[in-house]
Amino acid sequence: xxxxxxxxxxxxxxxxxxxxxxxxxxxxxxxxxxxxxxxxxxxxxxxxxxxxxxxxxxxxxxxxxxxxxxxxxxxxxxxxxxxxxxxxxxxxxxxxxxxxxxxxxxxxxxxxxxxxxxxxxxxxxxxxxxxxxxxxxxxxxxxxxxxxxxxxxxxxxxxxxxxxx
Numbered sequence: 001x002x003x004x005x006x007x008x009x010x011x012x013x014x015x016x017x018x019x020x021x022x023x024x025x026x027x028x029x030x031x032x033x034x035x036x037x038x039x040x041x042x043x044x045x046x047x048x049x050x051x052x053x054x055x056x057x058x059x060x061x062x063x064x065x066x067x068x069x070x071x072x073x074x075x076x077x078x079x080x081x082x083x084x085x086x087x088x089x090x091x092x093x094x095x096x097x098x099x100x101x102x103x104x105x106x107x108x109x110x111x112x113x114x115x116x117x118x119x120x121x122x123x124x125x126x127x128x129x130x131x132x133x134x135x136x137x138x139x140x141x142x143x144x145x146x147x148x149x150x151x152x153x154x155x156x157x158x159x160x161x162x163x164x165x
Contacts, residue, residue: 044088045113049073050081054104055121057091058114061103 014022030038045051052071056062062070068078082102085091090113092105104110 041088041109041113044084044090047081050085051117053078053081054085054090054113055117057085057102058104058117061101063099063101067102 014026017023045054049071053067056067056070064075064078064082067082068075071078082091082093086093086102089105089107090110091102093100093102095101104114
């Protein structure tokens, strides 16, 4: 995603200054293109079936037939959803013999989506619970790399941005 707005977008002014630092905030507001890309990501999550498939893949690595059985759909219909999720960068696949297995991708966006999905359902990731129970390193969690470090970085970034205003 593009980060900061293009120069022409940045020249906005607000009619009233309420002392909230809005002009400074507008200087770092993402571009229209970045917001459109984010909207596309959220659009992928707005389909209940796709969300159910993603939830399964957040917690396990599965083949199309197993996913189809779990969500009570045909394998071709599930394949269509998997293709969309893969194009968005949420999941990855690997071939094992004749089967293709799918799982959550190891990206910051995919990990954030994983945490959001678990948060919506007010649950702790079963894989995270297992890793903590057995004192395993966080890098072993399927699909998410070092969530504690991501949390620390996100918190620091948020605090740094707040300190600017």
